[in-house]
Amino acid sequence: MTLSFSPDDIRKQAVITESKPVVSEAEMQQAVRTLLLGMGEDPDREGLRDTPKRVVKALKFLTSGYQQSLDELLNGAVFHEDANEMVLVRDIDLFSSCEHHILPILGRAHVAYIPDGKVIGLSKIARICEMYARRLQVQERLTQQIADALQGLLKPQGVAVMVEATHMCMVMRGVQKPGSWTVTSSMQGVFAEDARTRQEFMELIRHRPSLH
Incomplete structure (x- = not known):
């Protein structure tokens, strides 16, 4: 089923997921100190003295997508065009954090849509991916959020999103399987309904064109 959102729906989707800080930065740093103590470390030794401050700063950056909205990110970069051929932005680097x-x-996203009177600035596609990636995520939800955002913003004939990623929770701990990749996809509109359109998308993301 193709999802369709009005601009108001898209705004609400962004607002609902925004973080409302309930603790101070000092409290967050104290929590990191507690974790260090729990690991058997001395948070007052030279190498760790500023670690709580650095960890909090890093976490805030890595989850900065909570403080962004689609309205702010797009800044009006949606344009009326008669184009009706597939637009694909491939190999968008993604850096996210698993919520578990x-x-x-660590991975990459491939995002395509077929316009129906409106197009979006190409760099904004990468920024949409980045906004949702910079939140605590599961890969399935991240993939769906990117697709739903484009579908709601542009009302195109269809949207296709594929995310390929490796999860450090599988590599560094647990089953400890380096080299494993997880692939998720969301197909909407003609990409879900037309096998030829879906196949074209798959072939384009597999092909690595030479720039020379």
Whole structure:
């Protein structure tokens, strides 16, 4: 089923997921000190003295997507065009954090849509991916959020999103399987309904064109 959102729906989707700080930065740093103590470390030794401050700063950056909204990110970069051929932005680097262990998710996204009277600035596609990636995530939800955002903003003929990622919670702990990749996808509109359109998308993301 193709999802369709009005601009108001998209704004609400962004607002609902925004973080409302309920603790101070000092309290967050104290929590990091407690974790260090729990590990058997001395948070007052030279190498760790500023670690709580650095950890809090890093976490705030890595989850900065909570403080962004689609309205702010787009800044009006939606344009009326008669184009009706596939637009694909491939190999968008993604850096996220899994919500179960707060360990890195490293990968890339491939995003395509077929316009129906409106197009979006290409760099904004990468920024949409980045906004949702910079939140605590599961890969399935991240993939769906990117697709839903484009579908709601542009009302295109269809949207396709594929995310390929490796999860450090599988590599560094647990099953400890380096080299494993997780692939998720969301197909909407003609990408879900037309096998040829879906196949074209798959072939384009597999092909690595030479720039020379």
